[in-house]
Amino acid sequence: MSQNLLSCFKAYDIRGKLEDELDPDVAYRIGHAYAKHLNAKRVVVGGDIRHTSEPLKLALAQGIMDAGAEVIDIGMVGTEEIYFASFYLDVDGGIEVTASHNPMDYNGMKLVGRGALPISGDSGLKDIRELAEHTESPFNASKLVVSSAANTLEAPASENSVFSGTHNIHKYTKLSILEPYVQHLMTYIEPTNFTTLKLVVNAGNGAAGHVIDAIETQFKSANVPVEFIKVHHEADGDFPNGIPNPLIPENRAVTADAVIANKADMGIAWDGDFDRCFLFDENGRFIEGYYIVGLLAEAFLLKSPGEKIIHDPRLTWNTIDQVEAAGGKPIQSKTGHAFIKERMRLENAVYGGEMSAHHYFRDFAYCDSGMIPWLLVAELISVAEKPLSELVNERMAKYPCSGEINYRVADVSIVLDKILKHFAIENPVIDRTDGISLEFEQWRFNLRSSNTEPLLRLNVETRADETLMKVKVAEIEKIIHS
Numbered sequence: 180m181s182q183n184l185l186s187c188f189k190a191y192d193i194r195g196k197l198e199d200e201l202d203p204d205v206a207y208r209i210g211h212a213y214a215k216h217l218n219a220k221r222v223v224v225g226g227d228i229r230h231t232s233e234p235l236k237l238a239l240a241q242g243i244m245d246a247g248a249e250v251i252d253i254g255m256v257g258t259e260e261i262y263f264a265s266f267y268l269d270v271d272g273g274i275e276v277t278a279s280h281n282p283m284d285y286n287g288m289k290l291v292g293r294g295a296l297p298i299s300g301d302s303g304l305k306d307i308r309e310l311a312e313h314t315e316s317p318f319n320a321s322k323l324v325v326s327s328a329a330n331t332l333e334a335p336a337s338e339n340s341v342f343s344g345t346h347n348i349h350k351y352t353k354l355s356i357l358e359p360y361v362q363h364l365m366t367y368i369e370p371t372n373f374t375t376l377k378l379v380v381n382a383g384n385g386a387a388g389h390v391i392d393a394i395e396t397q398f399k400s401a402n403v404p405v406e407f408i409k410v411h412h413e414a415d416g417d418f419p420n421g422i423p424n425p426l427i428p429e430n431r432a433v434t435a436d437a438v439i440a441n442k443a444d445m446g447i448a449w450d451g452d453f454d455r456c457f458l459f460d461e462n463g464r465f466i467e468g469y470y471i472v473g474l475l476a477e478a479f480l481l482k483s484p485g486e487k488i489i490h491d492p493r494l495t496w497n498t499i500d501q502v503e504a505a506g507g508k509p510i511q512s513k514t515g516h517a518f519i520k521e522r523m524r525l526e527n528a529v530y531g532g533e534m535s536a537h538h539y540f541r542d543f544a545y546c547d548s549g550m551i552p553w554l555l556v557a558e559l560i561s562v563a564e565k566p567l568s569e570l571v572n573e574r575m576a577k578y579p580c581s582g583e584i585n586y587r588v589a590d591v592s593i594v595l596d597k598i599l600k601h602f603a604i605e606n607p608v609i610d611r612t613d614g615i616s617l618e619f620e621q622w623r624f625n626l627r628s629s630n631t632e633p634l635l636r637l638n639v640e641t642r643a644d645e646t647l648m649k650v651k652v653a654e655i656e657k658i659i660h661s
Contacts, residue, residue, distance in 0.1 A: 187287070188308045190630045191299045191517055194278060194287035197231055201286055203238030204316045209288065210242025210274070212310035216303060217292060219248040219271035223264040225256035226276035227386045227452050230416040231286045236276045239288070240351060242314075249350040255414065257386040257453040258289050262546040263360045265295040272298070277386075277452040280424035289452075295544040299517035361393040366542070368554050370401040374561040378553075379437040379446040379459070381410040383423020383430075387453035388412045390550060405557065408441050410434060423450050425457040425465075426536075435463035444560060445567050447553045455536040456549040458556060460567040467582055469494045470571045472532030473501035475552060478559050479530045480505035489523050489531030489539070492612045493625045493638040497578040498532070513613045515630055520545045534583070534638070580640040581652050586659050588635050591628045597658050598626060622651055635659065 187195030193209065195201035214222060222243050226232030232255075240250040248271070253264050258275045265273040272292040278285045290298040290307070298304055382388040391407060398405050410433060411420045425431055425448040438446040438459050446459030458466045476488045476498060484506040490498045491514040502509040512522035516537060523531045523545040531539035537547045560567055588594050595615055602617055610616040614627025614636075622641040629636055637655060641648045 185308070185312075188304060189287075189300075191297075191515060192287055192289045192304075194281060194285060197284050197286060201235070203234055205311075206235045206238040206276075206288075207242035207245075207316045208311040208314040209307065210239035211246045211314045211316075212242075212307045213272070213274065213290060214243045214246035214248040215310055216307050217271050219243070219246075221249045221251065221268075221270040223251045223253055223261060223268060223270050223273040224276070225253045225261050225264070225273070227257070227278070228255055228384070228414040228416045229278060229283075229286060229451075232276040232416075235286055235288075239274060239276065241317075244350045245317075250352070252351065252353050253356050254353065255386060255389075257390065257549070259454055259543075259546065259548045259550065260356065260360055260390075261289070262291060262295040262544060262548075263363060264356045265291050265293070266544040267356060267359060267363070275452065279452045279454070280422055280426075280450045282422065283418065291546075295546050297517045297520050299515075302517065357389065357393055361390065361397055363543075364394065364548075364550050364554060365397055365401075367540075367551050368558045370398070370403045372558050372562050373403045373405060374564070375404040375406075376445070376557055376561065377406045377408065377441060377443045378557065379408045379410060379434055379441060379443045380412070381423075381425075381434045381437070381446070381448040382412050382414070382453070383425075383449060383451065384411045384413060384415040384418050384420055385423045385449060385451040385453060386414060387449040387549070388414050390453070394550075394554075408437060408443060410437050423448070425450065428465075431457075431459070431465050434459055435465065438463040445553075445557065449549050453549040454547050456553050457536055458553060458567065460571070462568055464568065466567065466571055467534065467575075467580060468532075468536035469497065469534040469580055470574050471536070471552065471556070472534060472538070473498045473574055474559065474570060475532060475538060475555055476502050476507060476509075476530055477505045478555055480507040483529055486529040487526045489519055489526065489528045491519065491533045491535075492610065492614075492616050493583070493627070493636075494534050494578075494580050494640050495616075496623065496640055496642070497574050497580075500578070501574070511612055514627065516547060519547075577643055578640050579643070579645040579648050581638060581648055584637045584652065584656075585629075586635045586637065586656075587633065588659065591635055594635060594659055595626065597661070598655065601658055622647055624651065624655065626655070 187200040226236040243250050261273040261275040275289045278287045380391050434446040434448045448457045487508045488502045489512050499509045512519050519531045529541050538552045539547045607617040607619050616625040624639040626637050639652050
């Protein structure tokens with residue numbers, strides 16, 4: 180069990196292969212250790228639509244309760260609903276059971292403390308792992324029933340288990356926070372700003388659908404003239420249309436085609452736990468998250484000039500340009516939600532954005548949301564009286580980028596050294612905030628190892644020269660492959 184726990188604890192969260200790394204026994208231990216580590220009195224839990232999330236969540240809840248804390252279960256929700264519940268309900272923390280866009284035979288957990296403060300490898304996750312390794316569990320993992328067809332887990336009931344309903348039941352409460360959560364989302368926009376819009380929304384059969392339905396109801400009551408065209412809308416743990424991950428190019432066609440077929444103003448697609456949203460313009464073109472960061476930064480600075488904006492180091496020129504032009508202060512942070520959130524709190528930044536489609540908001544407890552960004556962009560389209568393509572075309576032409584390109588390499592440090600030596604003669608400006616960023620007069624790039632996967636990630640951008648961008652990608656690739 181120690182090895183299982185060691186392998187499912189990652190840099191930012193918990194993720195593991197079902198049976199091998201993660202089962203109700205492990206979930207119980209994690210819940211117990213989490214509550215002990217925080218000395219928690221009340222904890223909120225939720226889970227995504229995967230069939231395995233409910234039994235893992237209940238085992239997690241039992242561990243939390245056996246450690247002396249009350250559990251509030253908010254049901255099938257996205258990760259940001261746990262963030263919201265954590266600060267809205269004023270509890271000691273929250274845990275979302277989710278594997279986001281991982282394969283069907285995986286699941287995991289995202290943990291936060293009071294005020295939705297992130298818990299990651301540098302802020303308590305290692306301590307929780309150590310406690311979990313020494314926690315006794317009432318579950319007999321050998322009796323775990325696994326259905327490979329549906330990838331479901333059935334945890335065995337014990338005398339002291341929440342599954343049997345005979346122990347600590349007075350500390351277990353089910354509660355919906357959907358209404359106050361959606362009301363909070365509506366505070367980021369002014370409904371009277373909206374012109375008639377048609378939006379394609381693709382939940383990917385994940386957890387986003389119920390929130391879209393609730394927003395649609397709010398829009399109708401506020402007379403917001405927005406029509407939703409729903410694609411893969413129903414939550415379905417079998418994921419009949421594949422695991423929702425719009426970062427994969429082949430997954431984008433459904434949304435793009437629906438935008439074109441319905442002559443929509445914008446398309447929106449989410450991953451499984453909808454903490455990221457991906458936007459398509461009125462022509463069905465996928466818009467890189469990098470350009471959405473600049474767009475949202477500008478939108479916030481129009482309302483609050485002089486504010487600080489946090490960005491990651493992978494692609495920076497466009498964001499810095501837009502933030503400074505709008506009177507804001509751009510501040511660079513290391514990539515990753517824990518680092519971005521920490522820097523946002525330190526700087527009291529109004530907004531932070533990563534090119535990977537994670538967007539963070541001060542009024543959302545500095546957490547990332549997959550719902551707030553598209554609401555803001557839809558409002559911006561209305562106010563500007565311009566289509567999304569027109570809002571981003573100039574920026575894309577001014578700072579063309581490669582998008583993130585991934586490589587599997589045997590030794591990251593050797594590759595980085597080769598790259599540095601290759602370009603040393605050109606005397607670039609070097610930044611080591613995250614991996615290596617090399618900046619030249621007309622182009623720059625960032626090369627870093629992934630925090631979550633065994634990959635080397637490359638991003639290249641230029642000053643208004645798409646041909647140069649492609650040439651430099653090929654040049655760097657040649658060194659990597661050598």
